[in-house]
Amino acid sequence: MRPEASPYQPFSISVKRSSDEVTVVVVGDLDLASADELGQAVAQVLAAGFTDVALDLRGVDFIDSTGLRMLLSLRNDAKRTGHALTLESPAPTVQRIFAVTGTRGLFDWRVDNPRP
Numbered sequence: 593m594r595p596e597a598s599p600y601q602p603f604s605i606s607v608k609r610s611s612d613e614v615t616v617v618v619v620g621d622l623d624l625a626s627a628d629e630l631g632q633a634v635a636q637v638l639a640a641g642f643t644d645v646a647l648d649l650r651g652v653d654f655i656d657s658t659g660l661r662m663l664l665s666l667r668n669d670a671k672r673t674g675h676a677l678t679l680e681s682p683a684p685t686v687q688r689i690f691a692v693t694g695t696r697g698l699f700d701w702r703v704d705n706p707r708p
Contacts, residue, residue, distance in 0.1 A: 601653060605633045613644040615680075619651035622659030631662055643675040646702060649682040655689050667699055678702045 603620035614637045618630060630647075637645055647663070649655075655663075663679070670677035680702045681687060690696035 601651065603629070605629060607633065607637060609642075613646060614640075614642040615646040615648050617648040617651065621654040621656075622649075622652050622662070623654065623656040624658040627658045627662035630659075631666065634666055638673075638675065644678075645670070645675065646678045646680060648680045649686070650680055652682040652686050655682070655686055660689055660693065660695065664695065664698065676700070 601620045603618075603622075603626040605619075606617045608615040608617060616630070616633055616637060620626065622630065634645060634647075647666070667677055678700045687696075690699075
């Protein structure tokens with residue numbers, strides 16, 4: 593018998609750059625084990641001189657309170673320093689953390705890219 597394929601994806605971050613924006617693509621669980629890695633990736637993008645950052649969360653399977661705190665911290669840094677931070681929505685099951693915590697309205701969301 594062949595075991596069922598697991599839908600779990602290990603955490604990873606990749607960066608896609610265009611002339612005016614950089615997209616940080618997050619895959620897997622955004623949690624205690626991975627939140628700092630996201631913070632470091634965004635810090636490197638900003639240090640490289642980009643001021644428009646998009647976080648693509650479409651590949652995120654789960655966000656815990658530490659992951660949400662990191663997203664809020666990145667949002668607060670963006671407001672304080674004047675750079676743009678836009679989020680691409682995760683799956684509906686993952687979006688629930690934003691609804692439950694009342695934080696969805698604190699973020700700028702990209703709506704022009706439909707989920708593949």
